[in-house]
Amino acid sequence: MAHPAEDVLIDGVLFDLDDTLIDTAAAMHLAGAAAAAVLWPDADPQRLAIAGVRFRSDPGGFFGAYTRGELTFAAMRAARIADLGAWLGAADGQVARAAFDAAYEPAFVAALQTFKDAPACLTALQDNGIRIGLLTNSGADYTAAKLRHTSLAGVTDVVCTRDTLGFGKPDARAFHEACRQLGTDPARTLHIGDELHADPLGAVGAGLRAAWLVRDGALDESVRAEVTRRGIAVIDTLEVVRPGRLGMRLS
Ligand SMILES: [Mg+2]
Structure with a gap:
């Protein structure tokens, strides 16, 4: 495995x-609390206040099951809403999906923000002839809605989603198909993401270069040492993703 400080040509990024270019976590926290207050107004106020945090944390692991192809996107979503309802003491969480979506979705897209360091990063790469793409485990329709409500619609050369690829990260096939669509060799493609298992570990496993975005910088030193040993660059901002930075020579 090459060290991240070693110069390599990068043709695509x-x-x-989610939580890499756009602040999905913050929007989910706000929208989840707003929707729970509408659907389950009699629940414990202390739980209602953190209902969005609970919703995003997905303690049942349903998003992982969806990523592995074990659940449809709709079934994944319904299960997470049912879990939230049960946690708030409701017996009818299973049947509340349509009502939840009606309250959640407008609040979610209204709260969705692009991270301030994202637009300049994308522009700098494009200005230097670097192909750029999105590779997300979310669904195509939902991803399109997120892009419509941020400044990112139409910005990247390709958009690859879990359902359209047929594979989700960290499956190597997801990375390889995204590279094929981007028109770049995996060995000359850099992947940047925030989830260690799905993003950087999946990327290096598929033969790509990888950067792990840890925005709060809070990282156990032993974890940092291990991922660095695997050739993964650890970054806390997209401001360092520039031609000539990251020890990588962007071609
Ligand atoms: Mg993410």
Whole structure:
């Protein structure tokens, strides 16, 4: 495995979307609390206040099951809403999906923000002839809605989603198909994402270059040492993703 400080030519950069280019966590926290307050107004106020945090944390692991192809996107979503309802003490969480979506979705897209360091990063790469793409485990329709409500619609050369690829990260086939669509060799493609298992570990496993975005910088030193040993660059901002930075020579 080459060290990240070693210069390599990079022809394309694949970005994860959620919590990499857009602050999905913050929007989910706000929208989840707003929707729970509408659907389950009699629940414990202390739980209602953190209902969005609970919703995003997905303690049942349903998003992982969807990523592995074990659940449809709709079934994954329904299961997470049912879990939230049960946690709030409701007996009818299973049947509340349509009502939840009606309250959640407008609040979610209204709250969705692009990270301030994302637009300049994408522009700098494009200005230097670098192909850029999105590779997300979310669904195509939902991803399109997220892009419509941020400044990112139409910005990247390709958009690859779990359902249209047929594979989700960290499956190597997801990375390889994204590279094929981007028109770049995996060995000359950099992937940037925030989830260690799905993003950088999946990317290096598929033969791509990888950067792990840890925005709060809070990282156990033993974890940092291990991922660095695997050739993964650890970054806390997209401001360092520039031609000539990251020890990588962007061609
Ligand atoms: Mg992410």
